[in-house]
Amino acid sequence: MVTSNILQSNNKNMKHFDSDYMEGCHPQVMQRLMETNLEQTTGYGSDKYCAEAKRLIAKAVGTDDVDIHFLIGGTQTNSTVIDALLMRHEGVLAAETAHINVHESGAIESCGHKVLTLPSHDGKVCAKELKSYIDNFYADETYEHMVAPGMLYISFPTEYGTLYSKDELTQLHDICTKADIPLYIDGARLGYGLASDECDITLSDLPDLCDIFYIGGTKVGALFGESVVAKKGLLKHFFPLIKQHGALMAKGRLLGVQFSTLFADDLYLKISRHAIELAMLLKKGFVDKGYKLYLDSPTNQQFFVLPNDVMDRLSKTSSFEVWGTRGESETTVRFVTSWATKKCDVEELIAEL
Numbered sequence: 281m282v283t284s285n286i287l288q289s290n291n292k293n294m295k296h297f298d299s300d301y302m303e304g305c306h307p308q309v310m311q312r313l314m315e316t317n318l319e320q321t322t323g324y325g326s327d328k329y330c331a332e333a334k335r336l337i338a339k340a341v342g343t344d345d346v347d348i349h350f351l352i353g354g355t356q357t358n359s360t361v362i363d364a365l366l367m368r369h370e371g372v373l374a375a376e377t378a379h380i381n382v383h384e385s386g387a388i389e390s391c392g393h394k395v396l397t398l399p400s401h402d403g404k405v406c407a408k409e410l411k412s413y414i415d416n417f418y419a420d421e422t423y424e425h426m427v428a429p430g431m432l433y434i435s436f437p438t439e440y441g442t443l444y445s446k447d448e449l450t451q452l453h454d455i456c457t458k459a460d461i462p463l464y465i466d467g468a469r470l471g472y473g474l475a476s477d478e479c480d481i482t483l484s485d486l487p488d489l490c491d492i493f494y495i496g497g498t499k500v501g502a503l504f505g506e507s508v509v510a511k512k513g514l515l516k517h518f519f520p521l522i523k524q525h526g527a528l529m530a531k532g533r534l535l536g537v538q539f540s541t542l543f544a545d546d547l548y549l550k551i552s553r554h555a556i557e558l559a560m561l562l563k564k565g566f567v568d569k570g571y572k573l574y575l576d577s578p579t580n581q582q583f584f585v586l587p588n589d590v591m592d593r594l595s596k597t598s599s600f601e602v603w604g605t606r607g608e609s610e611t612t613v614r615f616v617t618s619w620a621t622k623k624c625d626v627e628e629l630i631a632e633l
Contacts, residue, residue, distance in 0.1 A: 300618035329536030336543035342484030350535035356527035370430025403438025407451035435466035441577030465493035471500040471552030478578035551619035565630030
């Protein structure tokens with residue numbers, strides 16, 4: 281199991297690389313929230329701003345044949361979507377390092393569903409192992425006594441910042457389709473995946489590569505909020521389920537305003553690209569100075585193996601996360617850039633190496 285601990289001091293001039301949701305929201309989003317603050321609209325997502333946001337998102341994903349819903353946060357989104365898709369005797373397949381298995385405090389299990397783990401390959405699920413799991417399950421004569429694999433959960437990017445290729449996603453989706461189970465993509469950091477130089481898909485490819493996904497706002501420029509995009513009709517009676525899970529906002533227009541702003545003039549991908557450029561600058565700085573990569577991530581999460589004395593020294597001026605447990609002489613750490621990371625902070629960090 282992966283655990284993480286934030287290393288930071290009391291330095292008021294700290295450079296923060298802990299996560300990608302430390303800031304509030306992009307200035308354009310805040311401006312629109314302020315401009316519309318005193319308007320009076322109907323609630324629960326029935327307002328004109330949510331309608332406009334749905335129109336813009338449908339345009340970006342390249343099809344109107346989708347249902348779009350706005351929820352308040354990532355854990356609420358995962359638990360609500362998974363609860364909606366699974367029958368009572370079914371569980372969700374996921375990598376053993378998956379967010380729902382490690383860092384959501386049993387949110388899925390609290391809904392009565394089991395997380396069925398598959399081996400993790402730098403955060404990714406292997407198509408061959410997925411098929412083997414499903415085949416072996418139904419080859420067992422006692423399968424009706426066991427928790428059935430009712431869907432597949434993956435994230436893009438993964439918990440390790442890695443990306444699935446279009447071919448890998450196609451293989452996974454084909455297996456899920458043949459097994460008659462939906463493929464769900466957690467897109468908490470979707471913008472940072474799509475903006476990566478190594479990404480070979482676009483947002484408009486996703487409706488053909490999975491059955492349901494969400495566009496993360498909390499980590500990509502919004503104050504809060506995620507946008508679920510599902511094949512039309514897939515989510516039955518989803519509105520009351522959102523409310524049951526505490527994920528429905530009475531002032532739903534706050535989500536509509538944010539997502540309509542993020543998806544106007546390609547802002548979502550523009551600010552995501554900023555994070556990628558600085559992550560690559562950060563990675564180059566570490567590598568050029570001889571530090572080891574834990575793995576080679578093409579997105580905004582960067583993992584290094586640092587001597588403990590270097591880690592301790594950097595923690596006095598920069599905050600980041602210990603990824604796992606502290607080693608005897610060296611430790612794996614994670615640095616994260618965001619849409620709001622400053623280039624000067626990355627350059628100062630590199631200089632301190």
